[in-house]
Amino acid sequence: MIHRERLHRPGYVYPTEEWRLVEKRFYPSYLGQTETFFAAANGYLGIRGAFEEGRPVQQNGTFVNGLYESWPITYAEAAYGFAKTGQTIVNVPDSKIITLYVDDEPFFLPTANLLSFERSLDMRAGTLDREVLWETPAGKQVSIKSRRLVSYEHRHLAAMEYEVTLLNEEAPVVISSEIVNQENIQSHGGDPRKAKSFAGKILQAKERFEKGLRIGFGYSTENSGMTLGCGIDHVVETECTYEVKRQSAEDSGKVVFSALAKPGIPFRIIKYMTYHSSRSASPRELCERSERTLDRAVQQGFPSLLESQRSYLNDFWKRSDILIAGEPAVQQAIRFNLFQVFQATVRTEGAGIPAKGLTGMGYEGHYFWDTEIYVFPFLIYTAPRIARNLLKFRHSMLDKARQRAAEVNQKGALFPWRTINGEEASAYYAAGTAQYHINADIMYALKKYVEVTADEEFLWNEGAEMLVETARLWLDLGFFSDLKSGKFCIAGVTGPDEYNTVVNNNVYTNLMARENLWYAAATVRRLHDEHPGRFTVLVDRTGVDLAEVDAWKRAADLMYLPYDEKLGILLQDDDFLERKPWDFENTPPEKYPLLLHYHPLVIYRHNVIKQADVILAMFLLGHEMTADQKKRNFDYYDPLTTGDSSLSACIQGIMAFEIGYLEKAREYTRYAALMDLADVAGNAADGCHIASMGGTWMTVVYGVAGLRDVDGRICFCPKPPKRIERIRFPLSSRGRIIIVDISRDAVIYSLEEGEDLTIWHIGQEVRLALNAPVTIELTHETCMDVAESR
């Protein structure tokens, strides 16, 4: 399927740079998108890239991961077991507001006479910078420089530098630095991918603190009972004379600086902003924490924060960068994607990764399977500590998953399709609760994590318990069907593809459930045999016994996989061929994504796919299929796949690489890489597609370099695209850093850290030792071994 690029960013506004995202002019057409792209975040706190002045703005937003308001989901026609409580990430008080008046003339971008303008997100510095030269109506030239960061080191802290210099004449300057509690008024206009809107303010101020140049509040939400401390403080650096006035209202406040600015003498303010959220602490307590954070920030100073940003990013790029020579736009996009994944995860502690990171309210700040299937490979190979935290977070919600299973009349545990607090928040079961595969997805990520990191401690302590409960769910959900010769069948579930819902024997689900059951059985048996003491603990926690384990294994061994003999393909589900063919030829581009133009029943009735499903299974469990089978599956399913989900292109790209459809692979990789920057899905304004960003990394590592890592065994089969001169990336595994460096004619594998190890290159063993790179020539045959026949 042909995807659509929507944002044709003009090069004179957005020149391509490898380490920065730059905007050379004030260009309000892309306001929503740039608010997303220029977001600063650290996985705990995120501030959208809206202007300091507060206007113009499309979707302002500041978010604290996991800080949500709940609301009763009302159904016009309810049914038993439907999710009851909605959860929506809160747009917290906006603390970045700084407005400027020169000669009492407000600085307002749309009407200002701008002599120059540049905004840039620096992906090595970790700052969002803006430099503007403004000529006031009275002809005074004003240089306005601002720099914004959300600290990676101090996750509760953000900071800004704001510097105003009169260039040609003196003038009275007023700078108002604010903290504004906002109304949540975003309306979603029927697009299910957007967030719920609330009337009025979600956060109610309960406490306040202020002194000197500092103002802050303690808030709480009405329904979810969460609390937030939030405050701002300021340091002024100038030789101009100035006065300060502090004004605070019920739940908002400002500090107003009035100076007489002399030509050439900068008036500079450093603004520190802090956010502390909690499920239990009082607003008062959070005010106190906020004050302590501000104290420390003022003491530490802005330069030190800048330094620590660079230091974090140096470390990040060392572990994670993908060098791509020869395609600067792709290089920039891939770095941007990795940078946003970094911003979404670096300080995620005790929380998940929202589908949009902290760059927008899309999908309400919920955690989905995106994390485990799309972001985990990147994290496991570059930042395993974060992957571990995320699995630990899932484990912390296991009790709620047990409750949820009971609510839907099942044994074991069912992780929620979408959630913040561990409760199911999906109000549309067909493309929500029915996606039971999330259980297997999380266990797949657990297995991969353990294999790549060798962190068996985690497996025994937390993993085994989750494996027991997820396996229980599968065994209870399915049944041995007489009609399928006693095979284990799973009816009434939805696979990854949300255009074919509530089906029987979705092959992705069955394959992944089988893996889940097998891994659970093997793990519990190993624990029983190798760590009897720990096995006892597991029995205490779960009541598991070995007969149960045998039953899991039996169900897995007998798992039914629908297959069509005539076409020689795995069937996406029992009935996939029974549906009506979609008339692709007469579906104009503006009718995509189909979900915004056709009733679900119309879509479900047809032979049309939203996103990789069988093709995703082919990637995740490819070792269970032959190359021929994969090619036949791809040839059949790829043309039916609209790619209406951003989770699709990267996976289609990887499999196109494997099968050898290199032109197609390149195209999908490009779409995945540009999903946000080219607004392929048309909703970049709602936030970054973090899963696709993680998927971009996969298209390079699993796609171009052909990494396969079944049972922890690292194998490559590089297929460098023609136009790219060189691709180089590191992988961390078990204390080692491996560098893969692919050029058109050769690949160099080297070990940068850690003990010797063996990897594989297209079936050939490669022994790696420190400082002993191995170069292997790439021939045309190995790399482009399948004709571009399609």
Add this chain to the structure above:
Amino acid sequence: MIHRERLHRPGYVYPTEEWRLVEKRFYPSYLGQTETFFAAANGYLGIRGAFEEGRPVQQNGTFVNGLYESWPITYAEAAYGFAKTGQTIVNVPDSKIITLYVDDEPFFLPTANLLSFERSLDMRAGTLDREVLWETPAGKQVSIKSRRLVSYEHRHLAAMEYEVTLLNEEAPVVISSEIVNQENIQSHGGDPRKAKSFAGKILQAKERFEKGLRIGFGYSTENSGMTLGCGIDHVVETECTYEVKRQSAEDSGKVVFSALAKPGIPFRIIKYMTYHSSRSASPRELCERSERTLDRAVQQGFPSLLESQRSYLNDFWKRSDILIAGEPAVQQAIRFNLFQVFQATVRTEGAGIPAKGLTGMGYEGHYFWDTEIYVFPFLIYTAPRIARNLLKFRHSMLDKARQRAAEVNQKGALFPWRTINGEEASAYYAAGTAQYHINADIMYALKKYVEVTADEEFLWNEGAEMLVETARLWLDLGFFSDLKSGKFCIAGVTGPDEYNTVVNNNVYTNLMARENLWYAAATVRRLHDEHPGRFTVLVDRTGVDLAEVDAWKRAADLMYLPYDEKLGILLQDDDFLERKPWDFENTPPEKYPLLLHYHPLVIYRHNVIKQADVILAMFLLGHEMTADQKKRNFDYYDPLTTGDSSLSACIQGIMAFEIGYLEKAREYTRYAALMDLADVAGNAADGCHIASMGGTWMTVVYGVAGLRDVDGRICFCPKPPKRIERIRFPLSSRGRIIIVDISRDAVIYSLEEGEDLTIWHIGQEVRLALNAPVTIELTHETCMDVAESR
């Protein structure tokens, strides 16, 4: 499956009478149910059987058919094409309130010392009567008699007689007669079968009229823009001296009568109540109409109203009564059911029949397929004029059905699954919009209506246009499937059984769609051949051409009907056998209906049925199957059918008769007959199950008497249940009235009105002429020809 009787009405409170429903004591345990049972209605206006005093009350309610308030349906996760506007019947101002004070002591049933109490619904008089003898705390004995009716003759009119007599001492008596605009505060607590609740009052008073003993208002709704005029007037008949005071507030009012009641001298008030609703007239105009109705009522007087009630009912019972000798409880239940169908339909003009008639707010006053499939047979054979009105009403909504088809991306017209104003109001597509079979159900009713009445005028004028548009929908919805050897398949629909939703090739839907397509093709072709002028009109209205007609016929001829060779049964849908067996053995009675105890996904995943689906098709289109096939189908599906829908028992009963499972047939008939009076479904308090009531008539006529009327040919195959001595009922067809009189050993067919005709008795021609009854002996073999083997 075993059904459940919930209401074990004690015989000393509710003695069985053939023509009345009687309550001998004040028995508040059954408050909600008796409010339903004692409802008085005429198809336009309905008043629940709550007490005059207004208290105690469970669900008060007065309804005007088609008077609804609309509200935007909000979805926590919306999707394209979901129904946007909810519609809920309005609980209109309560005009029946009359409160009584004796010696300033309020008459309040729960605390009153009742020397006697009787309430009765008289099914020949058309009134609800109450007689109470109350001893006040001061020892005064007060006779209170009231009588209530909703006029069949004047559909905008209701009336009450309220008579108070002091028996042993004199006392000051105060009677307050009120009209009260109510708040809609019913809460449905998650039961999808109940109605939406609104905060506050739906009706806003815009106009008022008052003079003498008369008060009234003109109201309007906020969203739907509908209007209502409503007023009360009074006539006092007494020899006591009394005073009157009229009090009116913003939207409610009362007339207070203060008398000094002498022993033995009755104080009697006649109260007239009127309701006029409209979609276009102003509140002022409706006030004027209300005044005119009150003027006429006062002039005509109460006795005349009583007389016309009896006259309407005489006529009704003549055309409709089912005499059952030997089982008084069943006799009473069947008469009650027919009476409530009468009350739901007699003056239904320009509206449909709500699922609960006008006896409760259940299902929000919506019109479903219930009318055409469950109530139509009764209406066609006893009151064809009403059937015609209802089809005309469907035709009046054809344009909205065309719009709805477009909204769900289809050609032709799609009638809404549930509606008041013609727009789809189902907010749960899986058991709503997906039930496309409603198109075919309506067309099936049209065909039957035309065949039994010979009203071809209607077929040419309105029927043909509906046939064209419904046939278009089917042709567009389905497709010729290569996988099924080019057969015509219909994917992604829900059949009658709401426990198996969004399936492929639901056999009921395919069979009924085939009938729809065939009938549409035949009708349009006949019109073209026989009435070229009228055909031109149809072409003008629809653009139909004969090539299209051929395409319908081709789709119908090639319709795919899923069949399992091994079991020899029609499959309810392609995947019916693929689902997990339901563990009936371990499902305790209190877990029924399943929909209130299991998540829809759990139900959908299992081999379990809510209501007759294949079995319904076997009844409606039984001539297309062999007896063997029907038996095999019944044997397979009947044990899987929970009967969680009230639409099931009657159909299961009819087919059990046909197949010869007479004990089972009797049991189902009993459940259908007692669905309301024994509260089989547990929700009688929400209103009568009008469809099941119509179904009861069918269990006698199609079940016991074995009527089959394919293509208008009337055949009987009587199978009298052992315990019943005699069953006798009339049928109207083409100007004739046929009487069928079945006893244990013989059946007598006679013609009471109209020209000679031929009917069939078990394949044998029977020629009927006036005053020439034909007696046929029933042998054990013909009537109980299949062993009770199950």
